[in-house]
Amino acid sequence: MEICILGATGLVGTELLALVERAWPDATLHLFASRSREISRAGATLTVRAASDLEGPDAPRGDLAFVALDDDHSAHYCPRLLELGYRVIDKSNTYRLDPHVPLVVAGVNHQEVREGVRLVANPNCTTIPLTLALAPIHRRWGLASVQVSTYQAISGAGATTLDDFLEQSKTGYAQPDRLGAPFDPSGYAANVVPHAGNTDATGFSSEELKLVRESRKILAAEGLDVSAQCCRVPVAVGHYEQLWLTTKRPTSLENLETLLADGARAPWVRVYRGASGQGLSSLAATEHRDEALAGRVRARLDDTTGTRYCMTVAADNLRLGAATNAVRVAASWFPSADAALASTPSS
Numbered sequence: 001m002e003i004c005i006l007g008a009t010g011l012v013g014t015e016l017l018a019l020v021e022r023a024w025p026d027a028t029l030h031l032f033a034s035r036s037r038e039i040s041r042a043g044a045t046l047t048v049r050a051a052s053d054l055e056g057p058d059a060p061r062g063d064l065a066f067v068a069l070d071d072d073h074s075a076h077y078c079p080r081l082l083e084l085g086y087r088v089i090d091k092s093n094t095y096r097l098d099p100h101v102p103l104v105v106a107g108v109n110h111q112e113v114r115e116g117v118r119l120v121a122n123p124n125c126t127t128i129p130l131t132l133a134l135a136p137i138h139r140r141w142g143l144a145s146v147q148v149s150t151y152q153a154i155s156g157a158g159a160t161t162l163d164d165f166l167e168q169s170k171t172g173y174a175q176p177d178r179l180g181a182p183f184d185p186s187g188y189a190a191n192v193v194p195h196a197g198n199t200d201a202t203g204f205s206s207e208e209l210k211l212v213r214e215s216r217k218i219l220a221a222e223g224l225d226v227s228a229q230c231c232r233v234p235v236a237v238g239h240y241e242q243l244w245l246t247t248k249r250p251t252s253l254e255n256l257e258t259l260l261a262d263g264a265r266a267p268w269v270r271v272y273r274g275a276s277g278q279g280l281s282s283l284a285a286t287e288h289r290d291e292a293l294a295g296r297v298r299a300r301l302d303d304t305t306g307t308r309y310c311m312t313v314a315a316d317n318l319r320l321g322a323a324t325n326a327v328r329v330a331a332s333w334f335p336s337a338d339a340a341l342a343s344t345p346s347s
């Protein structure tokens, strides 16, 4: 089996590389980034080639490609990879809302990865854990509405932004000021800022609209009343999401927690029972990197109908929110040697 990773030096690409070695240990890997170089991994030296080499006649043909590039470069390279015979999983936003391209979360709608499908879009890093937690509830009681507020880690913006954040945090916190004066009020270090990129005429940012539109597509619930507000928090890895949801049919707190704890009906969800959320945090998500952490399930104070609840979801944005889902989805085509990376928990 020949596997290609584009963006192999980035935050998501690095995670993909580690997971691909576990899922398909005998595969031949072709690694690409913006320029050629050698990288060290677990004592071995790996060759990374310039992605532009894929445009030439000697470009390697193969079976499976993971693309972890920005939107423009994905749009440029995905068609070429398909031409070279690869089945492609794209991590970017480019194809997510294309009606001809399945947008897939393993454990929710992986049935859409049929034999004839050659290109699959991987959802946004907040959408994957959100839909893993919502899908079982939607199947069992129906969802009438979902409001979500996200608190997103800096690594969601890529390696360069993460490195800048770590450097600014180190420098800023080294200065003896308790009120934050050493920090830039428009920067990420020591700050909470709107996730406001590409805010359009609706007043919502692209990140907020992704969460809304992708959730509807994955849950096959075009009319679902979803709204989102997103911000970035000064955390390196691990996204945290607060939800207010209304079910169509009544249920109870106990039923909700029991459903989410059932691995067959709620795959890859780790439940934290009880209202206080003891143990549930964004850093806990980096210990359980391939699961959506769900908890703090509570009935709304004003609920008299058994349909209105609050809950919290957290996940490692680089793993469950990106690389793990991509590998599990690809395992629908090429079975994984590692059961934790199979397309369904039981397979």
Ligand SMILES: NC(=O)c1ccc[n+]([C@@H]2O[C@H](COP(=O)([O-])OP(=O)(O)OC[C@H]3O[C@@H](n4cnc5c(N)ncnc54)[C@H](OP(=O)(O)O)[C@@H]3O)[C@@H](O)[C@H]2O)c1
Pocket: 006, 007, 008, 009, 010, 011, 012, 013, 032, 033, 034, 035, 051, 052, 067, 068, 069, 070, 071, 073, 091, 092, 093, 123, 124, 125, 155, 156, 157, 158, 159, 160, 317, 318, 321, 322
């Ligand atoms: N970070 C997350 O939490 C997350 C989660 C879900 C989805 N995603 C999506 O996944 C994709 C990758 O994100 P990331 O966080 O891994 O980004 P990143 O850390 O910035 O890595 C970007 C990768 O793209 C490569 N690249 C840059 N310019 C290129 C060019 N001209 N030609 C070919 N390769 C080029 C880089 O190679 P060099 O090292 O050579 O520059 C690097 O390997 C994005 O679409 C992002 O939206 C990210």
